[in-house]
Amino acid sequence: GESVGLHLPTLSVQEGDNSIINCAYSNSASDYFIWYKQESGKGPQFIIDIRSNMDKRQGQRVTVLLNKTVKHLSLQIAATQPGDSAVYFCAENIQGAQKLVFGQGTRLTINP
């Protein structure tokens, strides 16, 4: 398979704090990126996306930053809530390809 088979890195933050989840992507030809959230027992769900011609995009309480120079993507979640506890995956779409390549994921735990 294409994703790494490592155990997920974890991040714990206090409720109300901001969190930053990082992702290194692999292909400089990637033109589109998505962050997915996966809650326990469910499939991944879309959170926010960004095209490669942008370096920042904001949603409700979430911001995605893209640094193409170092092939790095980050997801910032502001004022975290217990419902934000989940596994977060970044995914890249290589231009002209018809599949997403997923990062390994990060488990975020929000402590009350």
Add this chain to the structure above:
Amino acid sequence: GAGVSQSPSNKVTEKGKDVELRCDPISGHTALYWYRQSLGQGLEFLIYFQGNSAPDKSGLPSDRFSAERTGGSVSTLTIQRTQQEDSAVYLCASNLGRLAGGRDNEQFFGPGTRLTVL
């Protein structure tokens, strides 16, 4: 419903038995993807369908794994002679299958089938 559905939600089988996992994509989605997710790990790509053909089956781990899609809709992932290492959640996703880029590349996931091989 409007989303991707998968069945069964849970499957427990004995080592050596064959299993079939089913995916119903979103209506009108021409592309369909299968992934495997082992406990506490990321998504492992298995196979991708465009219509009824599979341009990329590079992720199938062995010849015990096969998949088909009929009528450009429902897909079945079959695992023959299951082994304990096949235990995982099998996720299906679909999208419009366009190469336009942007939001067209978003994949919509089903809830997965949790397979346990005893």
